[in-house]
Amino acid sequence: MKLDYKASNIAKTERTYGINFNKVLTTLDDPSMSDLLFLFEAGGGNESDFDAAFAKGYDNALAIILEGIISAGFLGKEITQEAKLALADLKKEMKKNTENVRKLLQNSGEVTKN
Secondary structure, rough: OOOOOOOOHHHHHHHHOOOOOHHOOOOOOOHHHHHHHHHHHHOOHHHHHHHHHHHOHHHHHHHHHHHHHHHHHHOOOHHHHHHHHHHHHHHHHHHHHHHHHHHHHHOOOOOOOO
C-alpha cells in the first residue's frame, strides 16, 4: 500500500481526531499506536488498511508511513536523507527477521541429537 499525503486527506484526519498533523510528525522517532493510525489515515489509508499493515508488524506499518511522508516531502532535505537511511535499515531488519522466522518454522518439530 502506498499512502498519499495530500492536503484533503490530512485536513479530514485532523478534523476527525482533533490533532495537528505537524505535531504528530514530531513523534516519528517513537510513535504510539494512535499516532501511527492517525498518520496512516492522514495518508489516505483507512483502519482496515492499517490493521492489515500492522498484522505484518509494527515495523511494517511504520515503514509504509515513512515512505509516504518522505515521498510527500514533509521532512526537509537533511531529515529526509536521514529518514531514507533509517527506512532502509528498518527494511533490512524486517527482511532479516522474516528470514529468521522462516528458518525457525522450517526447523520446528525436527529432532536433533546432543
